[in-house]
Each structure stands twice: as structure tokens, then as C-alpha cells.
Amino acid sequence: MSKHCANKHADRIVKPGKTIGLLGGGQLGRMIALAGRAMGYRFVTLDPTPDSPGGQVSDRQIVAAFDDIRGAEQLAQACDLITYEFENVDAAVAEVLESTSFVPQGSRLLSITQNRITEKSTIQSLGIPVAPFRVIASQEELQEAAVELGLPCVMKTATGGYDGKGQRVLRDESELAGAFAALSQPGVQLIVEKYIPFVKELSVIAARSASGEWSTFPVAENIHRENILHMSIVPARISPQVTRRAEQIAGEIAEKLDVVGLIAVEMFLTADDQLYVNELAPRPHNSGHYSMDACVTSQFEQHLRAVCNLPLGSVKLLSPVVMVNLLGDDVEKVAEKLEQLPPACKLHLYGKHESKPKRKMGHINVLADTVEDALSIIDELGIWEKMEG
Numbered sequence: 001m002s003k004h005c006a007n008k009h010a011d012r013i014v015k016p017g018k019t020i021g022l023l024g025g026g027q028l029g030r031m032i033a034l035a036g037r038a039m040g041y042r043f044v045t046l047d048p049t050p051d052s053p054g055g056q057v058s059d060r061q062i063v064a065a066f067d068d069i070r071g072a073e074q075l076a077q078a079c080d081l082i083t084y085e086f087e088n089v090d091a092a093v094a095e096v097l098e099s100t101s102f103v104p105q106g107s108r109l110l111s112i113t114q115n116r117i118t119e120k121s122t123i124q125s126l127g128i129p130v131a132p133f134r135v136i137a138s139q140e141e142l143q144e145a146a147v148e149l150g151l152p153c154v155m156k157t158a159t160g161g162y163d164g165k166g167q168r169v170l171r172d173e174s175e176l177a178g179a180f181a182a183l184s185q186p187g188v189q190l191i192v193e194k195y196i197p198f199v200k201e202l203s204v205i206a207a208r209s210a211s212g213e214w215s216t217f218p219v220a221e222n223i224h225r226e227n228i229l230h231m232s233i234v235p236a237r238i239s240p241q242v243t244r245r246a247e248q249i250a251g252e253i254a255e256k257l258d259v260v261g262l263i264a265v266e267m268f269l270t271a272d273d274q275l276y277v278n279e280l281a282p283r284p285h286n287s288g289h290y291s292m293d294a295c296v297t298s299q300f301e302q303h304l305r306a307v308c309n310l311p312l313g314s315v316k317l318l319s320p321v322v323m324v325n326l327l328g329d330d331v332e333k334v335a336e337k338l339e340q341l342p343p344a345c346k347l348h349l350y351g352k353h354e355s356k357p358k359r360k361m362g363h364i365n366v367l368a369d370t371v372e373d374a375l376s377i378i379d380e381l382g383i384w385e386k387m388e389g
């Protein structure tokens, strides 16, 4: 942990007993509220779905759309501090919240991370490598970008993408026209990135408070399936040098962007040990769920400590751990095997009413003496296809 330049709210502390407003009542909001209630805070959640995962564990839920100004006003009036669980916060809503309540995270980071173009340009301007990219507005420009960057490359919508939605890997020139037609829509910018032949995907979550104190959680090694996070393995199976560099990159981003709260930094590691930052998320992240059971302080508690300007907690890893996501009917499959779960498996469910294919319903943190043991425990459950390699 270290201290550095402090921001304008350096002396403003929001103490336990105060009420925190959560914009978004999904699983991230729920886990923020669960951690915060243990710390003595009260919560009001705003979410359009009644009895949302976050609403269920809050003192109160305001049922309103995320772009509903009146709902935002109600939330701001009811709370001493506002935080959010997603980055696509409507600009007008952010303005209302900032003018009526206290939003320590501010809106600058939101506007940077809402758009892949500003996000990548900002990271690049800090001297941190990202995949080379081009902004394109027509099929001709896509063709030019594909020549300059080489195939394969990845075309993505600049805004609104998640879990691999709004993106295509382009492997052959014959695919360009079709892919452009599929992704282009009025008012949505497109970006083309060089395909990074990564050997691993990593992420580091950094926390920073207004006082300037910051720290980084242990590096997670992330395995995706069909573009959705399947597992996070901690400690990541990488060299100490790469570990240090990954943590350093996340810390540098947190400091230089004057982050208050959490910032999750997704990275690609190549065979020659280069790291490229892929994406930022200014909030708790799926790849940090392992911290709930394996670290002294969870990412959710750390987020609250950071935004409330309390001292940050220890991020010490207490045990090797593998987090596995429960998507769709994985939950029922796990429910059938509850007796088979070793005692060091911690099951977290999000209270979602409806299970849909690929919907994140919960996760399991498997603690074991080694990550290999944790991976074998997951394999033995027989719910997921075995990991190759």
C-alpha cells in the first residue's frame, strides 16, 4: 500500500451508520450491500426490477429505470453517498446524483470507460500498452484497418458491449463485409483491434481512496468460455516478474486516473511476457469474487472502504482459490451435488428469480492447498467440461 497525491475529497469520510445509495441492484450491488451491512452501513438500491438481487439485501429499493431522473433524485435525497455497480451510468443521471448527493467516484472515469476509444486512448497516453487499434466508420475503413493491423483482428462496438456481445473476431477478408453489416448501427462507433495471441488472460483489481491510499489485489488468471468468465485462478500461474508488472500497471492506472473506489484492469499476457491492457471496469469485477473467501478483505468491503475514505483493508491472500461461475442451470446441477462439495467450497447465490442460459446466477470459491487441487475438485463435480492442459 502507498500514499500519493490526494484528491479534493481527501478529508471527507463517510462513517458506518450512514446510508449508501447503490445505482444497480444486480449481483455486484448485492455483494456490495452484504459487505457494507456487516460494516454497519445502510443501503438504498435503485433498480428497475422489483426485488432485485441488491434490493433483497438493502434497507429499501427504489424501483426506477436507470435513466429516470426522478428516481435518481429520490436516491440522492435518501443517501449520504452514492456508488454504482456498472459503468453505463446515464450522463444526466450522473449529473443529478453529483449535484444532489456525494459521488466520490465522480463521473470522469465513467465517461472514459464507457467508450472503448476513450478507454484505450487514455491507457495508451499513460504509456501502458494496449492492442493497436483503429476507429472505423465504414466498410472501406474496416478494410484499410484490417490491412494495417493484419488478420486476425477483432471488431468491437465502442459502447455497450459486455460478455463478448458486440464484437467479432475477423480471420479472413471474406468475413469483413458481413461482420461490418452485423455490428454497425446508427450512432454506434466501431473499433478494430489487433488480435493479441495471448497465453493467459489476467486481471488485477486496484483500490484507491480519496486520501490517495491505494493497494492491489492478487493477480487473477481468468479462463473464459464462449466469451464469458468461467474461472479465476489465484495465485495466477505466472512468473514473479509478470505478477509484479501486472500489479504495477493496475496501481499506476489507479493513481494516474485519480481513481476513487475500485478499478479492475483486464490484461493479456503473450508468450514473450508482454502485458497488454484490454479493458477497465471502474467497479467490483467478476474476476475479484475469489477475494470474498480467500483474502482478508473482499473486493466489496475494499470498495466501500475506498469510497467512504476509511483506511484500506489487507488484501493478503489466505489460501489458493479457484472461483467458478454458475451460469444458467449450473445452479440446479450444483444443488444436486451439495453433499459432494468439500467443506472449503463456498457457494454464493445471487437471488435472481429467473434462470436464463448464460445468466450469472452465482459462483463457488473453491479453497484448497494448491490451485491444482482446487481445479481437480471442480473437475470432479462433473458439471463443466474438463479443462484442457
Ligand code: ATP
Pocket (backbone or CB within 6 Å): 131, 154, 161, 162, 163, 164, 165, 167, 193, 194, 195, 196, 197, 198, 201, 224, 227, 228, 229, 266, 278, 279
Ligand atoms: P467482458 O464484459 O466479459 O469483460 P467484453 O464484451 O467487454 O467482455 P472484451 O473484454 O473486450 O469484451 O473481450 C472479451 C474477450 O474476447 C476477451 O476476454 C478475450 O478473450 C477476447 N478478446 C477481446 N479482444 C481481443 C484481442 N484484441 N485479442 C485477442 N482476444 C481478444
Ligand code: MG
Pocket (backbone or CB within 6 Å): 266, 278, 279
Ligand atoms: Mg472484458
